Amino acid sequence: MKCGATSMAATTLHQAVGPLQSCRNNGTSGLFPDYGHVSLRSVSKGFKVDVGLLRGGSFCSKKRSTCVIQASAPQATVFGSASAPSSTATGDSKKKTSEAALILIRHGESMWNEKNVFTGCVDVPLTTKGVEEAIEAGKRISNIPVDMIYTSALIRAQMTAMLAMTQHRRKKVPTIIHEESEQAGEWSQIFSEETNKQCIPVVTAWQLNERMYGELQGLNKQETADRYGKEQVHEWRRSYDIPPPNGESLEMCAERAVAYFKEHIEPELAVGKNIMIAAHGNSLRSIIMYLDKLTSQEVISLELATGIPMLYIFKEGRFIRRGSPPAPTEAGVYAYTKTLAQYRQKLDDMFQGLLSDEVDLICLLETSFSGKYCQIDTQLLL
Structure with a gap:
């Protein structure tokens, strides 16, 4: 294994729990003094990391040093590091963001969806x-910021x-606002x-x-078609302005x-709040019609x-459609906008040092190796 293969980098692994970051400054001593720090972001229960160290200089110093880590997992996602806003910037960091995220989610399968029954x-x-x-x-x-949630009744x-927010990285608690009386x-x-402050x-x-x-x-949808005729039911369901008996049209x-x-x-949204809407097929289609300027036929x-x-x-x-956010093992959403990238960096900064406090992921090199390659297997137990 050659020296060039051991550049000081850490593969970013994004699993379902969400990435966590731990940074350590290795000062100016070490094999590659030009790299002031590296970031290790990985979570996965039972995930195995192979660490390879090569003596070609010394990673050791009186300070903690981060070892070279190469990790792999099935479908692991690799992100480039996001650039954090400059600490010397003035004014811009205090301004409200000019963009905001809007997330639309149709509810999960209901018990009447399963039975193929008109639910309404x-x-x-x-x-x-x-x-x-x-x-x-x-x-x-x-990993997408959420400041407010709107749902149907x-x-x-x-x-x-509520279930979706149990997976959110910020771990804020969604709380229903009761204004009925x-x-x-x-x-x-x-x-x-x-x-x-910890509620949404x-x-x-x-x-x-x-x-x-x-x-x-x-009514069961198939039984309804048998009773009223397939074409009539299709007209009620898929026309824009024809309602079913005593019901609503789209x-x-x-x-x-x-x-x-x-x-x-x-x-x-206009004042920079990131919004999630959890609603239904037709109410969300209506909103998307407005956002995307669709015609009644579309x-x-x-x-x-x-x-x-x-x-x-x-x-x-303006509303810019970005499509469906990927699953945890797919490419991330941070390429969509600079603001989302900076949001991710902010979250990473919040979690800085958390891994080292909870789990010893950092390999400390307190002794020198005499020119030989050392293979270490580390089990992450998060």
């Missing part, structure tokens, strides 16, 4: 699969939002300022509810959902899978 505004919970979808959605957005959307608001107050407000709004399917609610659903978005959610062919988040960036009054 009937309040049914998630299935086991739906719970798993919500958790997976949370992993996909775990229906439990399947609220469950999805003065007493409800008083009784749900948080009186600890410190605790309040969750606003529920009936305007984000699923389209109301009227007399179709509770146009009617869009009127309430988009109006609420414009009045309540868009102003929060929106009726739009399909949204359960539990798959969609990311938009709000910048200078």
